[in-house]
Amino acid sequence: MKRELIAYAxxxxxxxxxxxxxxxxxAGSAGANDEASVLGAKTGTVELWNDKxxxxxxxxxxxxxxxxxxxxxxxxxxxxxxxxxxxxxALQQSITTADAPGLFTWWSGPQLMTxxxxxxxxxxxxxxxxxVVPNGVADSVKxxxxxxxxxxxxxxxxxxxxxxxxxxxxxxxxxxxxxTFDELLAVCETLxxxxxxxxxxxxxxxxxxxxFQAMLAAYDPNLYQGVCDGSIAYTDDKVVEVMHIWQDMIDxxxxxxxxxxxxxxxSLANGTVAMMLEPNYECxxxxxxxxxxxxxxxxxxxxxxxxxxxxxIFYEIAPLCVAENxxxxxxxxxxxxxxxxxxxxxxxxxxxGFLCTSQVVSENATSNQMVSLTQDxxxxxxxxxxxxxxxxxxxxxxxxxxxxxxxxxxxxDDILPVIQKKADEVFGQ
Amino acid sequence: MAFKAGQNxxxxxIRDYLYIAPAVLLVAIYFISSILYTFFLSFHDWDGxxxxxxxxxxxxxxxxxDSNFLISVGNTLIWVVSSLVISVLLPLLLAIMITKxxxxxLFTNVFYFPTAISATVSGVIMATLxxxxxxxxxxxxxxxxxxxxxxxxxxxxxxxxxxxxxxxQGIGLNLVLYVAAFRNVDLSPVEAAMIDxxxxxxxxxxxxxxxxxxxxxxxxxxxxxxxxxxxxxxxVMTKGGPYRSSETLALTMYEESFIYNRYGRGAAVAIxxxxxxxxxxxxxxxNTFRED
Numbered sequence: 001m002k003r004e005l006i007a008y009a010x011x012x013x014x015x016x017x018x019x020x021x022x023x024x025x026x027a028g029s030a031g032a033n034d035e036a037s038v039l040g041a042k043t044g045t046v047e048l049w050n051d052k053x054x055x056x057x058x059x060x061x062x063x064x065x066x067x068x069x070x071x072x073x074x075x076x077x078x079x080x081x082x083x084x085x086x087x088x089x090a091l092q093q094s095i096t097t098a099d100a101p102g103l104f105t106w107w108s109g110p111q112l113m114t115x116x117x118x119x120x121x122x123x124x125x126x127x128x129x130x131x132v133v134p135n136g137v138a139d140s141v142k143x144x145x146x147x148x149x150x151x152x153x154x155x156x157x158x159x160x161x162x163x164x165x166x167x168x169x170x171x172x173x174x175x176x177x178x179x180t181f182d183e184l185l186a187v188c189e190t191l192x193x194x195x196x197x198x199x200x201x202x203x204x205x206x207x208x209x210x211x212f213q214a215m216l217a218a219y220d221p222n223l224y225q226g227v228c229d230g231s232i233a234y235t236d237d238k239v240v241e242v243m244h245i246w247q248d249m250i251d252x253x254x255x256x257x258x259x260x261x262x263x264x265x266x267s268l269a270n271g272t273v274a275m276m277l278e279p280n281y282e283c284x285x286x287x288x289x290x291x292x293x294x295x296x297x298x299x300x301x302x303x304x305x306x307x308x309x310x311x312x313i314f315y316e317i318a319p320l321c322v323a324e325n326x327x328x329x330x331x332x333x334x335x336x337x338x339x340x341x342x343x344x345x346x347x348x349x350x351x352x353g354f355l356c357t358s359q360v361v362s363e364n365a366t367s368n369q370m371v372s373l374t375q376d377x378x379x380x381x382x383x384x385x386x387x388x389x390x391x392x393x394x395x396x397x398x399x400x401x402x403x404x405x406x407x408x409x410x411x412x413d414d415i416l417p418v419i420q421k422k423a424d425e426v427f428g429q
Numbered sequence: 430m431a432f433k434a435g436q437n438x439x440x441x442x443i444r445d446y447l448y449i450a451p452a453v454l455l456v457a458i459y460f461i462s463s464i465l466y467t468f469f470l471s472f473h474d475w476d477g478x479x480x481x482x483x484x485x486x487x488x489x490x491x492x493x494x495d496s497n498f499l500i501s502v503g504n505t506l507i508w509v510v511s512s513l514v515i516s517v518l519l520p521l522l523l524a525i526m527i528t529k530x531x532x533x534x535l536f537t538n539v540f541y542f543p544t545a546i547s548a549t550v551s552g553v554i555m556a557t558l559x560x561x562x563x564x565x566x567x568x569x570x571x572x573x574x575x576x577x578x579x580x581x582x583x584x585x586x587x588x589x590x591x592x593x594x595x596x597x598q599g600i601g602l603n604l605v606l607y608v609a610a611f612r613n614v615d616l617s618p619v620e621a622a623m624i625d626x627x628x629x630x631x632x633x634x635x636x637x638x639x640x641x642x643x644x645x646x647x648x649x650x651x652x653x654x655x656x657x658x659x660x661x662x663x664x665v666m667t668k669g670g671p672y673r674s675s676e677t678l679a680l681t682m683y684e685e686s687f688i689y690n691r692y693g694r695g696a697a698v699a700i701x702x703x704x705x706x707x708x709x710x711x712x713x714x715x716n717t718f719r720e721d
Contacts, residue, residue: 086687092690096478115478205673266562
């Protein structure tokens with residue numbers, strides 16, 4: 001009897017737990033909604049959701065949130081998701097409710113446009129004009145954050161991609177930094193003849209576009225833009241010609257086998273590879289993890305144009321958004337007003353390694369060199385990278401096909417019609 | 430008196446239902462409802478943000494026309510067959526060899542050790558070992574520069590490498606089950622066979638293995654289901670790449686849903702995977718219960 005009573009009690013407890021657990025999520029969220037909607041702006045609290053700080057020390061995150069809190073007067077807390085997919089899912093599930101985070105990072109291009117189009121993002125045009133650009137953020141990047149004439153995000157980070165090269169390898173082999181594409185090919189040939197792999201290729205499911213965009217833009221920036229927006233076919237003669245140039249470079253051994261980024265860094269540092277086309281944050285890793293002294297052991301240059309035009313610097317931008325439905329929307333906007341001040345951005349750069357404004361410099365001179373090159377309008381032009389600049393359905397197909405091309409599993413003539421078929425489907429609609 | 434007995438029986442039945450009610454409710458709330466929702470989702474087009482649109486069987490139709498999905502099905506079959514053949518037979522052979530050994534415990538512990546490591550950690554270890562500066566680098570030093578590449582970036586080679594990793598990790602548990610089964614075998618039929626002068630091979634195939642048949646079936650089923658749902662090791666080592674060539678159905682389900690935000694297609698993959706596992710498990714369980 002006693003055993004039965006215990007069993008009943010346990011059963012009832014589990015049942016009650018399960019039911020209240022289910023109910024609690026609703027009740028809890030309802031409570032939170034009420035609380036957020038009533039208290040959000042008054043108490044000035046806001047959560048910053050992201051998937052960018054999961055490898056950052058808690059003390060550094062605290063430093064960042066304390067800086068943002070003290071400057072804005074709003075209590076900022078950071079919620080760092082360890083996994084991109086779970087982050088996207090959590091955000092998508094909350095974005096339409098008052099539980100949505102005040103601030104959150106997202107992806108530019110189609111993913112940002114989807115959220116903007118659905119009416120879930122707050123219009124930040126005023127903040128952009130009054131608090132972002134005056135604090136040294138390049139106004140030219142706003143196009144990638146604009147939908148229907150309104151700016152729906154500010155940059156959490158702006159990343160520039162250039163060729164990082166081993167200065168010692170160049171010096172030992174008496175190689176100068178190439179200023180034309182032909183010179184780049186000559187550099188590759190010289191390095192190859194000395195037994196050094198000229199360029200490292202990245203082995204990552206998304207990385208197939210890195211050299212594709214660089215080659216297209218080096219040939220003709222308009223060709224790149226046309227391919228991205230669908231006005232030029234992937235099977236266009238010019239695209240085919242560019243791909244054959246690239247194919248020729250691969251056949252001549254100018255590129256390594258695709259390798260993990262840690263192996264790319266290691267190879268660049270030990271001089272078995274001379275160059276890699278990577279973003280500015282990689283400079284920090286090369287210095288901290290592989291001991292490459294900025295501007296002593298490594299430096300950067302932009303992939304030169306094939307026809308003497310301006311060289312293209314590709315940038316990627318991680319948008320920082322405010323959820324339209326969030327109970328903390330007003331507090332979030334308040335935080336953004338001081339987010340780009342020199343004080344806050346100094347802390348931000350120290351914590352993340354990212355540079356967003358011209359007011360702040362990085363501790364890494366090569367990273368700074370990248371940023372300074374972006375400001376030379378006479379030689380360089382900025383373009384949004386392919387990943388965010390084209391339709392995601394086409395991009396997903398293109399990434400797989402381009403990786404087949406890089407690994408020599410398919411030729412240019414094999415892959416371009418496959419990508420174009422998808423482009424026809426998408427743009428045909 | 431009879432009335433009282435009937436009343437007691439009725440009370441007992443209610444009590445029995447109450448005992449299982451919490452478990453039934455938990456399963457219904459957290460498991461069955463998820464399956465039903467996934468089934469519902471598989472007939473819709475949804476990106477997780479915008480309005481869900483009913484699309485009939487388009488998700489299923491597009492899946493079977495998608496070469497990536499078909500590659501994923503092929504990879505899953507390779508995993509299943511390899512796991513069944515190697516994960517069931519190899520530990521059995523090892524168990525036969527070490528059961529009579531003086532160092533049976535030592536061997537069992539050595540083989541079991543990789544099981545204590547999580548699939549994620551073993552994936553990281555293998556990814557490091559097989560990267561350009563791991564084992565391939567040693568081949569380069571030995572005069573084989575063509576081998577110096579990230580082996581996990583080589584399509585189809587990587588699938589077999591990952592299968593071997595999975596086997597290396599899973600072999601210990603199956604081995605322990607077999608060793609335990611051998612130790613608990615009823616010795617009288619064995620002794621009778623020995624008196625009849627049965628040879629070693631026949632002893633195992635005709636006497637001992639039939640005696641441990643329930644254990645073999647458990648190992649078989651576990652290996653089968655595990656090979657269908659394999660995910661973590663692949664995710665850590667190749668993320669299904671390069672160009673989705675090493676994906677299995679579990680990975681395709683995840684990628685479609687959470688990487689490409691095509692929740693309907695992801696749900697359709699989940700339903701296909703569930704149906705296949707149910708069919709395979711049904712036939713296995715049916716045979717098991719019928720013969721035991």
